[in-house]
Amino acid sequence: MNNQVVIGENCTLRHSTTIGNKQSKEGGFTASPVIGNNVDIGSNVCIIGNILIGDNAMIGCGAVVVKNVPSDSVAVGNPTVIKLKDQDKYQYTYE
Template identity: 65%
Template sequence: MNFFAYLFQDWRANRQNFKAQSVLFSFRLLQAFNRYTITKIIFYPYFMLYRFWVEWILGIELPRKLTIGKGLSLYHGQALVVNKSTIIGDNCVLRNSTTIGHKKLSDGTLSRSPRIGNNVDIGANVCIIGDITIGDNVIIGAGAVVTKDIPSDCIAVGNPARVLEKKN
């Protein structure tokens, strides 16, 4: 994938949502600069600008070490927090007030972060925490609290999240 295709890989998924397009373009540019030590040094002011603008002003925490597949869609990207160790697959949807990250274990250590498959649609106000795997083609309903694995091709809802039905 060439450099410009890499930067604009989320553009089509966020049609008519300039805020999401600009945030994801900035995120992809940040990741490109983060690959090499020399570019980290040269573009350090951009790293600070990204942090100030995207995280503090817009309220969207997408850290530079985060792994996201192509085609991510952000709907109403306010109060969105994603841990830097999370892995998100291709063509996923994240909505507002969603938290994805690790949890503190009983022995005081931190768990691994979630791994989210391809084509996952995450509703508003969802909390996904812990060392869990969410399969491909999953829909997670608004307000769900996911602390256990969800198999592929399912719809999960509730607190704690449970599989409502298997999709065809």
């Protein structure tokens, strides 16, 4: 984790979690992740780049998060699949 990461209140981060920026093709660095309040992050998760994780989100073990995660959602897998907690539909974040 670098000194530009923002982590909200009451968050849980489990072991072997990587949170930080990445180097761009031009040689500079991206912004760092902003993690909301009450976020639960499983073990072996990577959250890299200019990412916003909303309040009350859950990130499953081993997820690779390279896109924003909305509030009140669950994100799992590589590539990350996002499910809003109160809906039955999934959003696939890969292109």
